[in-house]
């Protein structure tokens with residue numbers, strides 16, 4: 022199934038997750054939402070993810086979810102977030118993802134992320150704090 026993985030990142034964790042997802046999902050491609058927003062008509066499945074600051078996913082992804090909500094809901098849709106305070110995951114999701122997307126998504130999952138004092142993260146440590154088992158579990162929920 023042709024899959025778009027579109028992400029927003031500031032320190033790179035969400036980009037690493039997008040790359041790991043694309044390795045696990047056949048016929049997928051990744052796009053940084055601030056660089057390109059590929060034509061959704063070209064995809065049957067869309068995965069939308071971003072990092073979190075101040076208890077919200079990044080604004081370019083929040084804006085994208087709002088603007089594209091109706092079109093996204095015609096696809097198989099799933100969302101992920103990268104953050105360092107797992108106890109806040111539910112409130113971040115409610116504050117960041119429109120209700121219709123929350124209801125329509127097949128899965129919404131947090132993959133961990135970098136603690137603020139790890140940033141900037143050296144190239145050798147790009148996967149630190151990222152829960153790769155969660156990423157595999159997320160992929161298993163897709164059709």
Ligand SMILES: Cc1cc2nc3c(=O)[nH]c(=O)nc-3n(C[C@H](O)[C@H](O)[C@H](O)COP(=O)(O)O)c2cc1C
Pocket residue numbers: 029030031032033034035036071072073074075076077103104105106107109133134135136137140
């Ligand atoms: C300035 C700053 C603020 C942050 N605020 C939060 C926060 O409010 N809640 C949280 O769970 N994580 C917070 N984090 C951790 C980030 O969500 C984490 O570093 C994540 O990996 C960011 O995603 P990115 O690397 O794709 O940009 C913060 C990190 C920084 C550097």
